[in-house]
Amino acid sequence: MKEIYQALEDLVWLAQLGLSMMMPLLLCLGGCWWAVSHWGWPGWLYLPAVLLGLSSGAQTFAAFSRRMIRRARKKTPQSRVGFNDHQ
Template sequence: MKGWMNALRELAWLTQLGFSLVTPPFLCAWGAWWLISEKGWPAWVMLPALILGLGAAAASFWGFYRYVQRKNRPDEKGPAAFNDHV
């Protein structure tokens, strides 16, 4: 049963990563489209919006990558404390 729970946990992380990578560019593109169509902003606004969305997706991926690296790192013992006698 523990194997299934680990598999489901990994599937949940993978799904969350997918949403975190896809959502920011789409939301930024939708916001730029709304500003262009409803408020009359120039069309070049779409380019900075997409760059901002891709930057947010990259930051999300970087955070996930750092989490996975910390999770898979073997436990390292820090400097010895006063009460840690060998």
């Protein structure tokens, strides 16, 4: 039962990562589309919006991976080295 719970927890984490990486890009593109269509801003502003959205998604991925690495380190038992065991 514990394996099923762990698999479902990993699936939730993966879904959260996907949403956290895509939402900044979609929000930046949506805001740029709104500014271009309502205020008549130039269309070249889509490029900075895409770059800003992708960089925000990359920052989210970096923070997520650091958190998962830290979490994996806490779960693995660390072997202790005795006085006569080290080299």
